[in-house]
Amino acid sequence: MWPVDRLQRQAGDCAPSVDAPLILAGRDGRRRVVIAAGPTAHALGLRAGMSISKAQALVPGLRIEPADPQADLESLERLALWVMQRFSPIVAVDPPDGIVIETTGTDHLHGGEPAMLEALIGRLSLSGITARAAMADSWGAAHALARFAADPVRRTEPGATEMALAPLPIEALRLPPATTEALRLLGFTRIGELAHQPRAPLTRRFGPELCRRLDQALGILAKPIAPLRPEGLIEIRRNFADSIAARETIARYIGKLVPRLCLELEAKGVGARRLDLICIRSDNQIEAVRVGLAAPQRDPKHLTRLFCDRIETIAPGYGIETMTLTATLTEPLAQKQADSLLEPAQPDLSGLIDRLVNRVGQGGVYRIAPVASDVPERSTRRIPALAEPTGAGWPGHWPRPARLLPRPEPIETMALLPDHPPNWIKWRGIRHRVLRADGPERIFGEWWKRDAELSAVRDYFRIENEAGERFWIFRAGDGEDATTGSHRWFLHGFFG
């Protein structure tokens, strides 16, 4: 699908409707064949490898575009670069239509593996790319599952690779077509049937390639990913004569790499927004640490500290042989005057924000900005901690509680309908007598946004009990008309 998606994306708005059947034509020797078929064409029975004349005979009014494998590859590399900047430091192109991503050490930044997969597929489909993704223990297994598993997003638990691979056809093993044909003649159709055959006869008949691919898929044989390194990437590498493993040693070398990187950043007049530390272990495994920054930075002390806070996430195993520090995402950073006599400098909080984000994750540090909505739980939204001040607030003519329950909790009450506050409320088994109350403050549902709230109403009351505790309660509905709500009462917040 990649060549078709690329073509559609490049054509942009002036592209003909996606519904028209589209194929890309190329040459296989002297024959003109279909290289890729769009979704509509695929549904009409056109497949890659079919001859063009046959395709034209099958589907009248077929749109045929020339295939451009070179441009496809270049475009795929650009996509891989985007994935590298957003998701994981170790990314490689897996031609003709795949991207392989090493997620070890970075999935926590996106809230775990399932969330990361979801975010990746969501971002791709938003930009018009049909993608299938699989996450597995080995490159071979992920490759096979992404292309041959039934569900478009597949994640296998660690150690469950063999079970997941067993039902897949043998084409998923990345074997030469001749080998696959011969295996099919012998009656092998699924990987599971092949996995437990004696290896020696297989090797004698098909050569070492078959067993090698099988081992790669099952994760017995490691296949390192040669990460994509675009031109102009600022990268500092250090090889160790003796592999290092102790925390202090790693910290010391981080302390040596970071200032060199900062010098290069300064020479180019940029600051880093995202940094990757890639440690290649002596057993050829890769450990990666990614650090994100709230504002472009090139202060060695600050950057070193961010990495040193995360050393415990690096598992050195038998030792680290090579350490590479990369500024994956950079932004221009000009020198500026830090302080003047006329006005005191604003304290720079970006360093603090980076350390806090490093500790609690990207979603845990935020500011709150107002949203023009009457519904209390929708009246706030989170914005980045260093966003420009909005200068906006909420209308202050009704008191608002300091603490809001995550979701309103049902309470028992006794109240006169339609617009009197309750005489008492019972919340979590404790009865509070209401001495004073303010209200009702009527809030209508957002009927212009949601059909379900076409006639929804909430009546909010501020009540005070004998002890002086002040609660924010509401009744769903206006007290007269049952279509406006259930007329049940809820506790929503606490006033100071």
Add this chain to the structure above:
Amino acid sequence: MLSCENDSAIMQTRISPAISALRQRISALEGVGQGGRAVLPFAVSELDRHLPKGGLALGCLHEVAGGGNGAIDAAAASCFAAGIAARLPGQVLWCVTRADLFAPGLEQAGLSPDRVIHVEAGDDKAVLACMEEGLRHGGLAAVVADVAKLSMTASRRLHLAAKGSGTIGLALRRWRSQADAGDFGQPTAAMTRWRVSALPSQPLPVPGIGRPRWLVELIRARAGEAFDIELEACDDTGHLGLPADVASGSAAAAGGRLRALR
């Protein structure tokens, strides 16, 4: 020593230089800081009169808890802390374990949303670590954190971090259940310990709720004495108020006296 310190504001002129030098040495040993430490007055003379140097010491750790059910929902204590933070210039860091702060409510206690950076840390340990980061940074006006358990060691770390940077730290003590709130009796290194409980609001001549009132108790203060006072809750600039009937009889009587003076 405690009582001497308390009276010092009044008797400063009559004390001999030897004694004041001795007092400075003792306070330096205690870790309270040099004589020049800044304070933030509450602008309520009844309250400031009882505090050493006439206000809440900056560059220190302070504890605030709610009384009664307020120990769990911490609504009044949050407004009290927000009011203190609102009266200091700069950004405020507010660390919580789970997000239940309602920003419009904080704005009504004087703390505009642009000034608050929220940190949702997940557990108590992470909250304390984030609070310490904030206190060490030095560029913030105040650091507030919702804390359940605060050990002596942890509070001392926070206090030292606050002392190093001059940022005020407010540990908002908040528990899961009423039974855990007994933890508030345990000693910590905090400079002062406050308890803020909601009281019935100011009576109005019509049905409705008047300006909220709090019972503000200073349970423990280094170099100061415990006391309690009934106050009106923070207004939208973060200032507490003295109820008219406590200050000088009823509001009507105060008005009458003013008129008589003219």
